[in-house]
Structures are given as structure tokens and as C-alpha cells.
Amino acid sequence: MTQIMPNLEDFQHSSDTYINREISLLEFHKRVLAQAKDANHPLLERLNFLIIFSRNLDEFFEIRVAGLIKQLDMNSITTSPDGIPNEVIIQQISEIAHQALEEQYKILNYDLLPQLQGFGIRYIQFADILEKHKAWIKDYFFKQVQPVVTPISLDPAHPFPRLVNKSLNFIVTLEGKDAFGRQIELAIVPAPRSLPRLVKLPNELTGGEEHYILLSAIIQQHISDLFPGMVATGCYQFRVTRNADLTLAEDVDDLAVALKDELSSRRFGRAVRLEVTKNCPNDISHYLLEQFDLDPMHLYQVDGPVNLARLVANFDIPELRFKPYQAVIPKALRNAPQIFEVLSKRDILLHHPFDSFAPVINLLKEAAKDPNVLAIKQTLYRSGPDSEIVQVLAEAARNGKEVTAIIELRARFDEESNITVANILQEAGAVVVYGIVGYKTHAKMILVVRREADKLKRYVHLGTGNYHAGNAKMYTDYGLMTTDADICEDVHKIFQELTGMGRMAKSQKLFHAPFTLHAQLLNLIEQEIQHAQKGLVARIIIKVNALTEPKLISALYRASQAGVKVDLIIRSICCLRPQVTGLSENITVRSIVGRFLEHTRVYYFQNNDDAKLYCGSADWMGRNLFSRVETCFPIEDKKLRKQIVEDGLLNYLKDNVRAWELDGNAQWTALKPNTGEAAFIAQQYLMDQRVIKTIA
Structure with a gap:
């Protein structure tokens, strides 16, 4: 054990008593990466963990590293309890992240891909293209890719373009002259965002196996065809990660309108990371660093595709997946004619994904159709416009129920989706409130008000996770369904607090x-x-x-x-x-x-x-x-x-x-x-x- 004995009177943290938050989060991402090399997991699940690590790391740079760099840019002094300067933390992050990425590509190239090939699954990169592929690739390129690609030469009339956050791009070195007689040495080719990053090869080329060619390989194979009369002497993938955090003033007039404006700027925030392929020459890498105003520590040279999160494909090979699990309905609800009748007698506890999420949806479905239900109130943090819950709430509003939805528009990376949800519910006649500016509404609450024997009775669901049926199959969460009078009254007061302008709700049982x-x-x-x-x-x-x-x-x-x-x-x-x-x-x-x-x-x-x-x-x-x-x-x-x-x-x-x-x-x-x-x-x-x- 490490020996430390701090003075606990008026205790002040330091790095001896407080682990840096960003480093701790990065260590969690490494634990996820470790699942990708765990042979006890099925092979495709290991690939999925590798993809999850990529997505996690993207968000880590977009939010956490971006925040640290922003503080440095503003000469802001760190206020973290560990007391470690931001520049030191950024350097440590760079060292850990570089090691983790190197490990990630080793797992991919020397473990997962070779094993997947044994099951007939191949990801074809540029170096893997065979002679038998070339005719099909050429046809696909000229029919599907070339018409939508926009090569951009770099010259005084064409400065370095603004490139979208995390987009796939190529920097191309050229020889020769263009149609106007200009000597062009460099060009940028953004990969069309409208095209899939993985393209399945036809069965006649694969013998019926699952072979996918990367869009990057198709473009690289025909890169010279984008520059008639010139020769491409080099073509290198790169991707820039930008600050994707949103900043909203507390005095905005309309939160939804302000968010829409901010969302458009998210794609072009300050650069925080540059990824290039390992074969990219140093002079080209340094040129890109200059364009994005990044130090060399923010350069990541990768041995493969620059965006592993795009390796997702639907492979129907059950033995390479986790054994399917069917969530169960709690015994008390299995044969119950009406959920209200059960809840009137006892509380119901749900432990997802082991217990089904269906009772939560069924509670809302019954409430939407029950003539005795007068009102439904619910918080929505991450649900999605295609969510059955959103559709049921809209149906309830159209059925004349008093439906109130507290929608948190600022749920990170779900802002646009939540704006759509708000519009759907408003059009159905529901009352939509965006919560409190400056305070995200993260509580998980449903309140149903039902008339029973000339009295109003409340039914409540409280949870630890979002009202998202997809997440309920992948995340562990608890949900409590109850008619406890004090808890129901507390939930009622909190909803009033969120929709009105009154004082703090004084609760009996809830914190x-x-x-x-x-x-x-x-x-x-x-x-x-x-x-x-x-x-x-x-x-x-x-x-x-x-x-x-x-x-x-x-x-x-x-x-x-x-x-x-x-x-x-x-x-x-x-x-x-x-x-x-x-x-x-x-x-x-x-x-x-x-x-x-x-x-x-x-x-x-x-x-x-x-x-x-x-x-x-x-x-x-x-x-x-x-x-x-x-x-x-x-x-x-x-x-x-x-x-x-x-x-x-x-x-x-x-x-x-x-x-x-x-x-x-x-x-x-x-x-x-x-x-x-x-x-x-x-x-x-x-x-x-x-x-x-x-x-x-």
C-alpha cells in the first residue's frame, strides 16, 4: 500500500489523494479495448469492443481533450482538485492514447482480421486488392463514386478547405499540369459522406463469403482518374477530430433555435487530433499539422483505416456472437390483465436488460388508451424520434390526455434527435418543456394520473437509465414502478418545478x-x-x-x-x-x-x-x-x-x-x-x- 497521511482538517486534495479525471476516463477506455483481445469473448463481439473503443476515444478527444486545449488557448489556470497543470495532463493523455492506438491496430491486424478470414470474413484495404477485383472496382468507382467526389487542388485560388469533424479525407501528391497549365503539387479529396464506407463485393468474386471493400481502397485505386492529365504519386488517408462541445448562453430566448445554430458550428470546431496513415510522409504530416494548428503530440499515425468505427457490418454467424438472451417479464406482470391493477397492490422492480423494458412501454400504452387516465408526464433525455415511447406519448396526446414531456435538448450528441422528438410531440398536442437553462434535466420519471372511484391516483416509474428501448437491451439499469403516496407526491412536485417558476420542491422521500x-x-x-x-x-x-x-x-x-x-x-x-x-x-x-x-x-x-x-x-x-x-x-x-x-x-x-x-x-x-x-x-x-x- 502507498503510504500517505494527509491532514484531514479543512482537507484539500492533491494528486496524492485525487486521480486526474481525464486520465481515469482514458484508463476506462483501455479496459474496453482489453475486451477486444479477450479470447473468451466471441470473435465478432471482440471486433465490436474494438469499434466501441474507437467511438469512445473519438468522444474523449471531442469533449475532454478539446476542453483542456480550449483552456490552454485561453490561458486559463487549471482548477482540477489534483492540481496538475493542463499542459502536463495533455502530454500524459497523448502518451497513453498513442500506446492504446498502437495496441488497437495490433489487435485488429494480427489477431482479429486473420481469425475473421478463417470464417470467410474479409475487409479489403488498398493493399489487399487482387487482379480479379479490379474490373468490378473500376465499374463501381465510375458509376457510384466519381460522380459525387469533389477533388480540391491546393493553390493560391484554392486555399486549404474547411473539413468536417471526423470526416475521411485524402491528401494527394501530384505531378504534371492541369487543364489550365498549372503545376499542382497537392490536392485534397474528401470522401463523399453520402456513400457507405464498406461496400460488399458480389458473390461471384467471393465464392459467397462475406468480403467487404473499404471505400478508401476504391478511391485510392482510381485516385489518378480524378486528375486527368496528371499523375498521383501519393495518396494518404487522414481525419481530423474537432471540438464538438456546445456552449449556450444562459439568456437565450429560444433554446431550440440556439441549439440549432450551435449544432451547425460543431462540425467545424477547433482541431484537437490529426490521424494519418502510417505510410504518410513526414513532410505531408507536418503540413497537415500546420493547417490544423496542432502540435506534433496531436498527430496519430495508424496502421490501417483512420476510422475503425466504420467497420460495422451485419454478419449472420451466430457462433461468433454472444448467445442471444431474451429478457423476461417479472412474474407479477406476466398474466396480469392490467398493469394498474398490479401496481395498486405492490411495487414492481425492473433490472434491465435481465428484465424486459416492455412493462415500462406497456404502462404508457395502457395509460394512452385508458379512458380513466387524465394525464401523463415524462422526462426524456435520450429516446429518439423512432422510439415507441415517443409514438405512444403522441398517441396519448391525440387521445385527449394531458401529456407533458420534459425534453432535455442538450443531451450530448442527441441534441438534433431531441429537437425532432419535441416537434413530433408538439404536433400531436403535447405540452413540451425544455427544462431549465443551465441545468440539464437528467432525472428519469414517469407520472400517470388516473381517476379511480372519484379520486385521483398516481402511478410512477423512476429509473436509473434513459427511456430508450435499445439501451435497455445493452445497459444495466434499475426501474421502480410504484404508487407510494409520498414518492408520487414528490415526483408531482418536481414536475411542477420543471414546468413552472415556483420555489424548490420540498420532497418527503426523494433526494x-x-x-x-x-x-x-x-x-x-x-x-x-x-x-x-x-x-x-x-x-x-x-x-x-x-x-x-x-x-x-x-x-x-x-x-x-x-x-x-x-x-x-x-x-x-x-x-x-x-x-x-x-x-x-x-x-x-x-x-x-x-x-x-x-x-x-x-x-x-x-x-x-x-x-x-x-x-x-x-x-x-x-x-x-x-x-x-x-x-x-x-x-x-x-x-x-x-x-x-x-x-x-x-x-x-x-x-x-x-x-x-x-x-x-x-x-x-x-x-x-x-x-x-x-x-x-x-x-x-x-x-x-x-x-x-x-x-x-
């Missing part, structure tokens, strides 16, 4: 960010500290996606020093240093990276013999606790509470296959079963248990 959640979490930690100081058994188990908030980290350090056993299950970012003598020796931190994306937020406090358990929409980050509207709800039913503790917490603490542990030096280590110990995968256990219960 509510940005108002009470942070303080209540500190109080719950303090209670465990007091129990430990009295000699009582004290324990905290927290499962969230990220832990960055400095005061909560300080409180957990104090809890450890008081003797509280603290287990943290953190999917991605963890700024706390565990297992440090005198500071955090009673704290363990683990991360589960597996088939499903871990997304549940669960907070457990032993509270002597009267355990308190909460689920919520908030991670333990400053943005969630102070800059977002979040809800945290208690699980009071003893049976449901036991289910969450056993399935959602203790189960994950037993995982010895998909778990990684963090040490005091900020190093993550993949766990393996000890000699003689049985392998245990938490997610697989939950799938197996659902199957057993369904059969029973």
Missing part, C-alpha cells in the same frame, strides 16, 4: 439535485462514520458510473479512517485512491466491463441494522449533483431491497472474471479466479437466474 442530493449523501456517509466510532458494524456500497466529486471523496476517506468498510463499484471514472495506508485502506474500488454496459446507480448504507438503499439517476460527479436535475429514490420494500443488494451489489463484488481492481497508484488490474476458485461472472449469473425462474 433531488441540485438541491438536496449532495447534502443527503454526505449525511448518510456521516451516519456510517458515527456508527463505526461507536463500535457498530458500518458499511457503504456504492455502484455508479463515475466518482469525481471532491467532497464526497473526502467523506469516504474519513469513513475509511473511522473503520467503515467501503466497497465502490465504479464503471469508468474514479478519482478516489483506494488502499492507501492511513487514508483509504478500508476502501476497495472495482470496475465491471462485460457484455452489457454497467449503468445502474445504487447507494447502500448499512445504518447499523436498518439498511438504507437508494437508486438514482445521478453519478457522484459535480455536474450531476450541482448542474443537473436528478432524482434519488429509496427502495423501501424489504424484498426488493434484498434483491438489489444481492443481485446489484454483492453479486458484482463476487465477479472474478469481468472485474478490474484499482490500487493506490491508480493502476487497474484485471481479476482472475484464484487456484481452485470457480469462475464467476455477475452478468451471466443474472441471465442464468432469470432463465431458471422463468422455467420454474
